[in-house]
Amino acid sequence: MSPSHRDRALGWVLRATAALVAAIVVLIVAFLVVESAGVLRKLGPLRFLTDPSWHPTSGSFDLTAMLLGSLLVTVGAVVLATPAGVASALFCRYYAPAPLAKLYGRMIEVLAGIPSVIYGMWGLMVLVPLIGKWQPPGPSLLAAVLILTLMILPTIALFSDAALAKVPDRYVRGAAALGLTRWATLRGVVLPAARSGLFTGVLLGMGRAIGETMAVLMVCGNVVQTPGSLFDPIRPLTANIALEMGYALGDHRSALFVSGLVLMGMVVVLVGTAELVSRGRLHG
Amino acid sequence: MIPPAAPPAHTPASTQSRVLAAGARPMVEAQRVSVRYGKHVAVEDVTVSIGRQQITALVGPSGCGKTSFLGTLNRLSDLIPGCEVAGRVSVDGEDIRARGFDLVGLRRRVGMIFQKPNPFPLSVRRNLEFPLREHGVRDRARVAEVVEQSLRNVGLWAEVKDRLDAPALALSGGQQQRLCIARALALEPDVLLMDEPCSALDPLSSGVVEDLIGQLRAQYTVLIVTHNLAQARRIADNVALFWAQGGPGRLVEHAPTEAFFESPRDPLTIAYVGGLRG
Numbered sequence: 001m002s003p004s005h006r007d008r009a010l011g012w013v014l015r016a017t018a019a020l021v022a023a024i025v026v027l028i029v030a031f032l033v034v035e036s037a038g039v040l041r042k043l044g045p046l047r048f049l050t051d052p053s054w055h056p057t058s059g060s061f062d063l064t065a066m067l068l069g070s071l072l073v074t075v076g077a078v079v080l081a082t083p084a085g086v087a088s089a090l091f092c093r094y095y096a097p098a099p100l101a102k103l104y105g106r107m108i109e110v111l112a113g114i115p116s117v118i119y120g121m122w123g124l125m126v127l128v129p130l131i132g133k134w135q136p137p138g139p140s141l142l143a144a145v146l147i148l149t150l151m152i153l154p155t156i157a158l159f160s161d162a163a164l165a166k167v168p169d170r171y172v173r174g175a176a177a178l179g180l181t182r183w184a185t186l187r188g189v190v191l192p193a194a195r196s197g198l199f200t201g202v203l204l205g206m207g208r209a210i211g212e213t214m215a216v217l218m219v220c221g222n223v224v225q226t227p228g229s230l231f232d233p234i235r236p237l238t239a240n241i242a243l244e245m246g247y248a249l250g251d252h253r254s255a256l257f258v259s260g261l262v263l264m265g266m267v268v269v270l271v272g273t274a275e276l277v278s279r280g281r282l283h284g
Numbered sequence: 285m286i287p288p289a290a291p292p293a294h295t296p297a298s299t300q301s302r303v304l305a306a307g308a309r310p311m312v313e314a315q316r317v318s319v320r321y322g323k324h325v326a327v328e329d330v331t332v333s334i335g336r337q338q339i340t341a342l343v344g345p346s347g348c349g350k351t352s353f354l355g356t357l358n359r360l361s362d363l364i365p366g367c368e369v370a371g372r373v374s375v376d377g378e379d380i381r382a383r384g385f386d387l388v389g390l391r392r393r394v395g396m397i398f399q400k401p402n403p404f405p406l407s408v409r410r411n412l413e414f415p416l417r418e419h420g421v422r423d424r425a426r427v428a429e430v431v432e433q434s435l436r437n438v439g440l441w442a443e444v445k446d447r448l449d450a451p452a453l454a455l456s457g458g459q460q461q462r463l464c465i466a467r468a469l470a471l472e473p474d475v476l477l478m479d480e481p482c483s484a485l486d487p488l489s490s491g492v493v494e495d496l497i498g499q500l501r502a503q504y505t506v507l508i509v510t511h512n513l514a515q516a517r518r519i520a521d522n523v524a525l526f527w528a529q530g531g532p533g534r535l536v537e538h539a540p541t542e543a544f545f546e547s548p549r550d551p552l553t554i555a556y557v558g559g560l561r562g
């Protein structure tokens with residue numbers, strides 16, 4: 001084959017791969033839509049928000065408690081993990097001595113790679129009993145928030161570090177030449193300059209938090225209710241799908257696909273926002 | 285101890301008298317200053333006295349240590365990993381390399397302008413306000429007054445007064461550089477270090493900035509690194525030639541501008557001014 005032919009062949013292989021990946025996304029969404037269409041058409045979308053409770057085998061399909069559960073664990077984890085993740089990146093890049101920074105960076109990467117079920121195991125065996133001793137029963141919104149915080153912390157820390165790395169050195173030198181302290185430089189110049197990258201990291205961490213199933217399922221208690229306090233058990237949408245999919249039939253099964261569709265929608269909104277932010281259209 | 289090598293012929297003793305009037309107190313003084321990066325010695329044994337409220341141009345070919353030397357005067361060289369400075373540097377009589385010296389105060393008094401304009405990615409106004417506030421100027425009316433005055437001093441007020449809250453990075457290169465000068469002036473420094481402040485600008489902006497630097501004479505002590513001999517001749521009161529001959533850069537000649545160009549003493553200066561070298 002001549003070089004130009006090889007070039008063209010490679011081009012087609014890459015095109016085909018890209019098309020396949022794009023097709024998978026479309027197919028999954030289409031699959032969710034098709035599977036949930038029956039119950040959506042039969043009951044109407046409003047029933048999922050207005051029914052009195054989640055008793056799908058008796059025809060009651062309220063998702064709000066679980067939707068709220070998903071939102072609360074996500075928001076809680078993001079609120080805790082964002083300052084910790086950004087602080088970790090600032091430490092790594094501006095305060096830690098070089099060898100320590102390298103070691104610390106590797107540890108964060110390992111943290112990002114730990115399987116979620118391991119986090120769940122640790123939560124179940126250590127965190128839940130601790131919370132239970134303090135405020136029974138133990139499996140709770142708080143436990144889920146803390147486990148999720150640990151899980152998305154490395155995501156936010158790694159993205160923050162990448163965002164800080166992109167801040168031009170001339171800003172830092174310029175700030176030093178003006179007699180600004182290191183903290184003033186970080187607060188007033190570096191963080192604003194890295195803002196859109198930091199925001200992208202937070203949104204991706206948030207996406208991970210919304211979608212996380214196993215670790216949360218193991219520590220959240222899985223009671224379908226609107227929590228009255230941090231110590232009440234909850235059940236987020238993801239855990240619900242995992243718990244009931246094995247035996248659900250008919251409308252119940254379709255209703256689980258509706259919750260899948262809702263989760264998918266939330267993630268699409270997040271990714272879209274992240275894209276806009278990184279292009280600098282928002283806050284940038 | 286082995287006594288230091290006898291100074292070569294073109295040392296300060298012979299040049300200082302040409303630059304500073306007898307009894308005048310210099311603003312910046314370097315004594316036997318050397319800068320090394322690891323094993324590489326960039327500048328060696330520079331001794332020079334810089335007079336108050338004068339413009340001193342540091343000239344010489346690339347890589348002869350002018351910028352390295354400049355970085356020792358506000359201790360920005362501290363930020364470069366592996367950079368070691370030896371010798372004594374004093375500003376207004378104070379040894380700035382003394383242990384525990386107030387760096388924040390030093391850098392407030394010794395401002396720096398870089399080759400590439402480096403306004404912060406903030407609004408025009410915030411670029412000026414932020415360093416002021418950090419240095420303890422908090423009164424709103426006072427801050428607004430200094431912002432306006434600094435922008436007027438660099439001739440930027442008329443151009444930006446209607447877009448003070450626009451991003452500074454949206455300004456042209458020349459405007460950005462003048463903003464950086466305004467930002468340094470807002471802190472009321474005694475000394476301004478400028479590292480080729482015009483070389484990244486288009487000819488028109490370069491002319492505007494050069495005129496501005498000329499106006500800073502009599503208010504500030506300015507040290508400006510430039511590759512442009514014509515520029516040095518136009519704006520400087522004194523010129524210092526740095527030269528690296530196979531080894532580290534050294535100060536070759538330091539003289540009043542007219543003497544430097546009309547009656548240079550060192551053969552290297554004669555050749556450089558005559559355009560034969562560099």
